Amino acid sequence: MTNKPKLRALIVDDESLARTNIRYSLQEFDHWQVVGEVNRGDQVIQSVQTNTPDVVFLDIKMPGLDGLTVCQQLQSLDSPPFIVFVTAYDVHAVEAFELCALDYLLKPFDDVRFHKTIQRVEQLMFNNQQQTQQVAQLKAVADDHLKKLDTLIVRSVGRIQLIDVDKINWLSTAGNYVELHLDDQVILHRVSLSHLEKHLPVNDFIRVHRTAMIRLSLVSEFLTLADGQYAAVLKTGDKVNVSQTYKEKLLLQLGIE
Known part of the structure; x- marks a missing residue:
């Protein structure tokens, strides 16, 4: 006792x-x-x-x-x-x-x-x-586990791929899938972007649009487009749309006032 x-x-x-x-x-x-x-x-x-x-x-x-x-x-x-x-x-x-x-x-x-x-x-x-x-x-x-998530298991017909999270440059929605943009390929993963947002390392990725997330360390330019839209240019050459909703958070993370 x-x-x-x-x-x-x-x-x-x-x-x-x-x-x-x-x-x-x-x-x-x-x-x-x-x-x-x-x-x-x-x-x-x-x-x-x-x-x-x-x-x-x-x-x-x-x-x-x-x-x-x-x-x-x-x-x-x-x-x-x-x-x-x-x-x-x-x-x-x-x-x-x-x-x-x-x-x-x-x-x-x-x-x-x-x-x-x-x-x-x-x-x-x-x-x-x-x-x-x-x-x-x-x-x-x-x-x-969520903080240390370093691999995504992507299942497709007759195939299971192990994708190193460190190799993902950015992500975008495609219907019921998310496109994982790597240096040399784009891989379809049947999961929601919101789900991945909760699981990917918060210091590495940032949501910039309802349809896209990017690796923060790869941003090389922030563009204000002629039609009042915004975009982030990555070091890979990819240009990703940034919505008004997420613009301020992105600029803050980039140290831009």
Whole structure:
């Protein structure tokens, strides 16, 4: 049990003895930490924002605001804590669970019942933490993969080509395909330009038109054409249209004011 991360608890009850009972009960669990105690319902939100508890042990009948109202307010926070109601009144149990209470302890409770509450809280808390960590790890792996994308797999009838991203000079749309413009050939890839925009190295390629992306390092000229249109000339000799929508971003990337 000692290898578990600390769980932070806030105790809310207008009776000093009730707060003491919960505090002493939590002391049996070395991975629990009481970060605050409050005796009025209208002080809970501020205490939660200050002490950032994982769990609030919350009485229902209190001065200021009752516990059910406090619970509703807590649910509006970006990261609300879990709620365990601790009360002498069982008439509010259904409403409490409808407000997403994790458990409902009736006073006076014994050690066995309190241990069940702790087990329920820990099971949910640690499962949530593991799921959050797994999602974060998967996202990190995916982000890292996208940042390091260096090869495109292009499939065609009877053929699979591995295209080195470093060899792509620019890209343009062609119906349901994207044309990959290399030095010596143009390769059709069945994918959207928007999809590639999300996956290609952001420091290497820039969107210049709804139909085109170019390698930034290959730009040799920026042209203002007679008809009010714009174009980028690449070192390969290719001239790619630049729309008004993307002009400013391109000029900024080129260091042109």
